Amino acid sequence: MAITVSIPTALRPYAGNQGDVELEGATVGELLTKLTDQYGELKRHLYKENGALRSFVNVYVNDDDMRYLDKEDTPVKEGDVVSIVPSVAGGAPAVIDEVQANGLTNDEVQRYSRHLILPEVGVVGQQRLKAAKVLLIGAGGLGSPLGLYLAAAGVGKLGVVDFDLVDFTNLHRQILHSTSDVGRSKLDSARETIAGINPGVEFEGYESMLTSDNALDIIRDYDIVVDGTDNFPTRYLVNDACVLLDKPNVYGSIFRFEGQASVFHAKQGPCYRCLYPEPPPPGLVPSCAEGGVLGVLPGIIGTIQAMETIKLIIGRGDSLVGRLVLFDAMKMKFREMKLRKDPECPLCGENPTITGLIDYEQFCGIGGPAEEEANPDMKEITPTDLKQKLDRGEPFVLVDVRNPEEYEICNLGGTLIPLSELPERLGELNKDDEIVVHCKLGGRSANAVAYMSDQGFTNVTNLEGGISAWADEVDPSMPQY
Numbered sequence: 001m002a003i004t005v006s007i008p009t010a011l012r013p014y015a016g017n018q019g020d021v022e023l024e025g026a027t028v029g030e031l032l033t034k035l036t037d038q039y040g041e042l043k044r045h046l047y048k049e050n051g052a053l054r055s056f057v058n059v060y061v062n063d064d065d066m067r068y069l070d071k072e073d074t075p076v077k078e079g080d081v082v083s084i085v086p087s088v089a090g091g092a093p094a095v096i097d098e099v100q101a102n103g104l105t106n107d108e109v110q111r112y113s114r115h116l117i118l119p120e121v122g123v124v125g126q127q128r129l130k131a132a133k134v135l136l137i138g139a140g141g142l143g144s145p146l147g148l149y150l151a152a153a154g155v156g157k158l159g160v161v162d163f164d165l166v167d168f169t170n171l172h173r174q175i176l177h178s179t180s181d182v183g184r185s186k187l188d189s190a191r192e193t194i195a196g197i198n199p200g201v202e203f204e205g206y207e208s209m210l211t212s213d214n215a216l217d218i219i220r221d222y223d224i225v226v227d228g229t230d231n232f233p234t235r236y237l238v239n240d241a242c243v244l245l246d247k248p249n250v251y252g253s254i255f256r257f258e259g260q261a262s263v264f265h266a267k268q269g270p271c272y273r274c275l276y277p278e279p280p281p282p283g284l285v286p287s288c289a290e291g292g293v294l295g296v297l298p299g300i301i302g303t304i305q306a307m308e309t310i311k312l313i314i315g316r317g318d319s320l321v322g323r324l325v326l327f328d329a330m331k332m333k334f335r336e337m338k339l340r341k342d343p344e345c346p347l348c349g350e351n352p353t354i355t356g357l358i359d360y361e362q363f364c365g366i367g368g369p370a371e372e373e374a375n376p377d378m379k380e381i382t383p384t385d386l387k388q389k390l391d392r393g394e395p396f397v398l399v400d401v402r403n404p405e406e407y408e409i410c411n412l413g414g415t416l417i418p419l420s421e422l423p424e425r426l427g428e429l430n431k432d433d434e435i436v437v438h439c440k441l442g443g444r445s446a447n448a449v450a451y452m453s454d455q456g457f458t459n460v461t462n463l464e465g466g467i468s469a470w471a472d473e474v475d476p477s478m479p480q481y
């Protein structure tokens, strides 16, 4: 009896690039054992060294979280779908209870007429929108459709937190910004675009990173927070600040062709920590820069977030509180998982142990002293020194651990062994050769150097700053991506 195990995009490289694997077994545990026996590399992604499932990996049987069934002993039968859902990166009362007596002007009546004639919105709903204050974290891929639609819908005040500049690589998906905005601050560009769509919206920009020091002060003034971030420290920070301040947190995340959306509001349902108590270790889940993203995808997920935000404001419909929507663009399929509040949640559970904001970089294992000290002996070479080494004709092996798609854009002629294939293909390299490893920016290659040194390679060096630094320092004619 075959059971389908659905593998998320982020983990497919470790499962023969398959989306669905058909396996036989009587329990979830049996299926996972067979899966990891078949695909050895998947094991270290799914399990800790002590054999327990990693806590950023959730497993669902059909639409139920196995933690609330019989965990690994949960029985499965023919036709069931077991889904692995890693973190990627009910009906609700209106959050705007009191509408001030600020009616609508004639211009507003005209502008919002197609809202006003909907019984579910009407004048009261539109007044609620006008009174609403929504904070967008990020003016990027998700923030773009959010900013556009929420402004167009007449949300009274939009706050936006972002400190980035518009980059050429943003334009294929971040539709708040135009080609002529490249190099400008995203906030300035967003302010202008939003004013063009609806000059009645009050725009407040926060040109800084959201941090544990400023998050509570910024979020306090808003009714709803919409999370459009692409990194785990900010995601946990937004979640924790929203729970502490009792604000709904409209969540979305995207990766390649897949997206997730939900609404976390601890008063009524689970928070992000109920779903994923801990972040994945750094480097295990690739970012959009590394993994790529189809330009339309943030449009779809961001628009779902905008719809949920408007429903919360007008107090209509069934919100995504307690539900996680999964979208697969390649299959054009939406699926839905039930989310439950974890009574043991350290933040919103019965006996919370987190009562203030923490150091999220450290919590996510990023940038702290631990990471820097992880490999103090790693040898590095600058692009200029590497160029001289090549010019001198020194014998060494250059290994490129990026993906084939990246290699096709530009390369240094090195041997292509993607990081995910390195363990199986290590035999192609000689342990005593001098080897220089590179990737795009130097992060993946540092992991490769550490791994190879562990495996007994004696002379492995990392190219500092990767092929991007090479393009900057040595060959400005090389295309950058």
Ligand SMILES: [Zn+2]
Residues within 6 Å of the ligand: 266, 270, 271, 272, 273, 274, 275, 342, 345, 346, 347, 348, 349
């Ligand atoms: Zn919680």
